Amino acid sequence: MSTSLIILVVIAGLVFWGISIYNGLVAMRQRVSQAFADVDVQLKQRHDLIPNLVETVKGYATHERETLDAVVKARNAAIAAQGPAAQGAAETVLSGALRQLFALAEAYPDLKANTNFQQLQTELADIENKIAAARRFFNNAVQEYNTGIESFPAVLVAGSLGFHKREFFDLGETRTQVEQVPQVKF
Template structure:
């Protein structure tokens, strides 16, 4: 009788340990997934800040740059695409497109010295530069969070629990193709 009780207690302890590990792993995956979502929300906050600054920047430059309609059209199209983006990948793509359009605007601005001297334009450019720095910081934090999450769900035996939960790898916020090349500016 003592032997049977000892075996039952041992089996019960093993079941509790396995259940405890499963619960702990499940909660760890949920926490990591929530961290990824929270980090992306911070990226979105900064993207929204940039999105809100752009109309002011465009209106400040349009008076000086009457012949640069293609640049303003590209910015408007990119803003519309970003506003309509719903998935992470769509938002990343739209954000990269907007960055490209803003880069073209900044290259064209170099041809307008009186615009560069305008205090309103200078203040908006400072705001935009600060926002771009914030976006870069939040993107890095998001990517670190994604790296932690992806590593967690790929390690054994947590990968087994993640597959049961239907959790999949998250995508990184990657730079636009060609971002590693410095743009050429001709005066």
């Protein structure tokens, strides 16, 4: 009787241990998904702001069509990108195009002095800061999740339960360029 009780306790312990590991991994996976959604929200705000910025610049710099088209094209590519790696690459291109747009504004004093343009620049700088914070939170959640599924004893069951490594939101080689907040000069 006592041997079967010990076996039953060991089996129950293993079941609770498995449930605990599974629930912990699910919680970490949900945190990663939520963090990615937060990045996505910030990127959408950025994407929504860009057409207003382009329209404002158009009024002052109509013959700078190539720069304006590059910003619109980069925005559309960023909207269409799927997954952290593709979004990171597309956002890098978009940030470069926006830098060109702000450099263009330096050549047009009336545009630089325009209140609407100044407000859009300020909003964009604020959104860039929020995007950076959301990316850091996402990458931290991914790091915790990846560590969780690769740590013992979870590594024994994580793969068979459908838990796989997630990608970081990496900006690649152009990280130093993108991490610079757009300059707002008056």
